[in-house]
Amino acid sequence: MPETIPPLRPPERLLLGPGPSMVPPRVYEALSKPIVGHLDPFLFEVVEEVRRLLQMVFGTANPFTIAVSGTGSSGMEAAVANFVEPGDKVAVFAAGYFCDRISEMAQRHGGSVVRFEKGWGETFGDDEAREFILREKPQVVAYVQAETSTGAFQPGKAICDAAHQAGAVVIADCVTSLGGMPVKVDETGIDIAYSCTQKGLGCPPGMAPITVSPRALEKLNARKTPVQAWYMDLKLLDAYYNGPRRYHHTASATMFYGLREALAIIAEEGIENRWERHRANHLAFVSGIQALGLRMHVAEGRRLWTLNTPKVPEGVDDGKVRKRLLEEHGIEIAGGFGPLAGKVFRIGLMGHSSTQANVARILETLESALKAEGYRR
Numbered sequence: 001m002p003e004t005i006p007p008l009r010p011p012e013r014l015l016l017g018p019g020p021s022m023v024p025p026r027v028y029e030a031l032s033k034p035i036v037g038h039l040d041p042f043l044f045e046v047v048e049e050v051r052r053l054l055q056m057v058f059g060t061a062n063p064f065t066i067a068v069s070g071t072g073s074s075g076m077e078a079a080v081a082n083f084v085e086p087g088d089k090v091a092v093f094a095a096g097y098f099c100d101r102i103s104e105m106a107q108r109h110g111g112s113v114v115r116f117e118k119g120w121g122e123t124f125g126d127d128e129a130r131e132f133i134l135r136e137k138p139q140v141v142a143y144v145q146a147e148t149s150t151g152a153f154q155p156g157k158a159i160c161d162a163a164h165q166a167g168a169v170v171i172a173d174c175v176t177s178l179g180g181m182p183v184k185v186d187e188t189g190i191d192i193a194y195s196c197t198q199k200g201l202g203c204p205p206g207m208a209p210i211t212v213s214p215r216a217l218e219k220l221n222a223r224k225t226p227v228q229a230w231y232m233d234l235k236l237l238d239a240y241y242n243g244p245r246r247y248h249h250t251a252s253a254t255m256f257y258g259l260r261e262a263l264a265i266i267a268e269e270g271i272e273n274r275w276e277r278h279r280a281n282h283l284a285f286v287s288g289i290q291a292l293g294l295r296m297h298v299a300e301g302r303r304l305w306t307l308n309t310p311k312v313p314e315g316v317d318d319g320k321v322r323k324r325l326l327e328e329h330g331i332e333i334a335g336g337f338g339p340l341a342g343k344v345f346r347i348g349l350m351g352h353s354s355t356q357a358n359v360a361r362i363l364e365t366l367e368s369a370l371k372a373e374g375y376r377r
């Protein structure tokens with residue numbers, strides 16, 4: 001029996017959580033263009049355009065700059081699978097959830113993980129970072145530049161300098177910084193940086209931009225064992241996207257169109273103007289939060305511009321506040337998890353979501369939801 005299926009009607013949300021963020025209409029239009037085959041010369045033109053624009057957003061001259069199929073975690077897995085060889089010592093800076101995920105992946109790929117641990121929301125100082133690396137002498141160092149579980153930004157210059165002194169390559173998770181904050185891969189000295197499409201870049205989830213330095217490629221070429229994840233093998237992927245353009249998998253032309261358009265929007269805005277927009281909207285949000293009598297979880301100067309973590313006031317149930325925002329205003333924000341469960345809100349102002357109007361809207365609706373849940377300042 002044929003069925004009548006009603007048209008799909010997704011609710012209209014204002015996405016102000018830790019990702020996905022809002023998608024500009026131009027990107028939706030690009031996503032609806034006709035696809036081409038995965039070996040069509042047109043697809044490779046788009047791939048090349050994406051490479052060039054990603055280099056600009058990442059702040060790198062690395063020729064090895066691509067977007068792999070899959071979400072941000074596939075970028076993480078590609079980084080770990082290719083650069084952690086069984087037996088490698090992997091030094092992880094751990095102060096939030098995503099460094100735990102990197103540690104877990106590194107172990108699964110045969111790495112021996114040593115961790116410098118701190119409380120969720122803290123960051124690592126230059127001297128202690130250097131000491132840790134020079135003491136442990138790892139082959140791989142990993143840190144999270146923008147820790148979405150806590151709202152903290154980790155500077156990387158001292159980490160990268162010490163890692164290079166110790167002969168290690170550095171993996172940096174730039175998932176929540178790319179497109180919203182300076183990532184500066186080359187200036188910082190990051191060897192492998194990966195991100196996603198759905199946070200600062202303003203595209204739906206589906207791809208993971210990744211860039212690899214020439215020195216990291218040397219390590220990759222010197223591997224004694226094959227990369228355990230065939231799908232994430234960067235040399236095979238390079239032979240598809242670059243070089244011989246040999247079939248590896250059926251890349252989604254649609255996702256490449258969307259990413260290309262999102263990056264074109266960034267190029268037109270100017271990457272520095274975009275950072276400044278994120279910074280200004282973050283600062284406006286923080287002053288509004290403080291005027292409400294709330295405090296920020298992360299120390300000033302270490303806060304992400306893309307993801308804010310105000311503390312949940314004493315006696316307020318954060319789940320009920322979030323439910324009100326979603327049900328009464330169609331606004332998605334997130335709560336804390338792990339050690340920060342019930343303690344912080346996670347409010348994203350990233351990509352197309354980072355606007356003055358959205359700052360005003362979230363401050364206003366958050367205030368009314370907090371009051372409705374018994375908050376008295």
Ligand SMILES: *Cc1c(COP(=O)(O)O)cnc(C)c1O
Nearest residue numbers: 071072073098146148175176196
């Ligand atoms: C979102 C995020 C990821 C994972 O990305 P997915 O697209 O959800 O797979 C990894 N690291 C950080 C810091 C993130 O914020």
